[in-house]
Amino acid sequence: MKKLFLNTSKLDELACLKFGLSNEILMENAANALAKEVRKKVKKGVKILGVCGSGNNGADVAVALRMLSGEYECELFLAFEKQNEMLKIQLDRAFKLGVKQVKKIGKYRCVIDGIFGSGLNRNLDKKTVDLISSINEMKAYKIACDIPSGLNELGNSCGAVFKADITITMGARKIGLYSDFAKDFTGKIKLANLGLAGVKFEGETDTFKLQKSDMNLPFRNKANTNKSDFGHVFIVSGELSGAAQIAGKAALAMGAGLVSIVSESKNLITDPILMNAKEISEKMAYGALGMGLGKLDEVKKTELFKTLKSKKALVLDADMCYEKLTIELLKSKKDIVITPHPKEFSSLLELGGFGKFSVQEVQENRFELARAWSKKFPNVLVLKGANTIIAYSGNVYVMPYGSAALSKAGSGDALSGIIISLLAQGYTALDAAISGTIAHALSVRKSKQNNYSITSKDIIKGLKWLRKK
Structure with a gap:
């Protein structure tokens, strides 16, 4: 059986404080997992889109696009006007390496979702609901970063949920990915290593995912x-x-x-x-x-x-x-x-x-x-x-x-x-x-x-x- 956690923010903090890994190192490893999935499933040279929110999930996606730029025609859409400092840094790096910011979403072979993380605890406004709904209607390979946007930490909808073909969850598995409701939105769930073994990254828990x-x-x-x-x-x-x-x-x-x-x-x-x-x-x-x-x-x-x-x-x-x-x-x-x-x-x-x-x-x-x-x-x-x-x-x-x-x-x-x-x-x-x-x-x-x-x-x-x- 595998351990499940309500959220992994404390595990991220421990990785930084106890093992000396910076947030940027964790982010590079998270983004690398996203980039690997794109390379595995999507033909090179085609147009792909990253949809970024205002926090670190968006930053993960920006880093992944930076890694893929040159192999793919990478475009980035910002869902909100405000961004945290880490996202601003990663956007600057991505744009310098050729990632193109777009104001309007077109047609793509692959979409990477980085709008929200598992900490979402509010109902979405109409603009965001419409954004997620429009992406869901696209015929593209859809990858969720950490958790499909719109799911809260218990796996309930906050108004609309990104419908992924695969969810690359970061560091440790989240409880919210395994709710009954989430089953129609996560697609395949894959765990990304953030630079240290799971036994080192994970702590104690009282929730587990069973295996065959x-x-x-x-x-x-x-x-x-x-x-x-x-x-x-x-x-x-x-x-x-x-x-x-x-x-x-x-x-x-x-x-x-x-x-x-x-x-x-x-x-x-x-x-x-x-x-x-x-x-x-x-x-x-x-x-x-x-x-x-x-x-x-x-x-x-x-x-x-x-x-x-x-x-x-x-x-x-x-x-x-x-x-x-x-x-x-x-x-x-x-x-x-x-x-x-x-x-x-x-x-x-x-x-x-x-x-x-x-x-x-x-x-x-x-x-x-x-x-x-x-x-x-x-x-x-x-x-x-x-x-x-x-x-x-x-x-x-x-x-x-x-x-x-x-x-x-x-x-x-x-x-x-x-x-x-x-x-x-x-x-x-x-x-x-x-x-x-x-x-x-x-x-x-x-x-x-x-x-x-x-x-x-x-x-x-x-x-x-x-x-x-």
């Missing part, structure tokens, strides 16, 4: 085993029994030894690979419920929650996020992974005493709300989204491999089955959440189907062919 290598698959390396060695999972079926069956099949595909669908229905028909049961037995130690559960009468609900307290580990999803008794269960039991989507998390926040939050407010504050939740409850939170967040004990882990292909009914049910399967095979709650969410996302990454056609069946099938690479 963080997925630990439950390969069976021992020959002398039987099905009971891999756990007996129960899935509680409710009003929508199909959801439980999807979760059950995913649990089997991920390695659980036995999976029972628990239902009082006399007409329940399941796949022969799944076992049926009328009630939760003592042997069923690992349970997933909530998906398709619907409403329970109060007597059955009380009995159910009493039974759940005795189980080794649980996954709670969907309808369980609207139950008051869920909060008491979360307080009393550690080995639980709860997997809400934003609307369900909004309900949990209210039940948990955090106050009322709309879905939009949840999305705009995903990182901090998830972190606050994890400090109050001893379990693992999986807040589903385009970039799923896992939170535990104040630490936040971002799983960045989600795709639009997974936005389909049944996808979340499969995730619940995957996670409970790993819990049944001895994973900790945190490890099951990390490996489970990555496995879920990667299961359809190499599918040859159109992304709109993916179903839970494809997710379950894809689990069978997973590899870290």
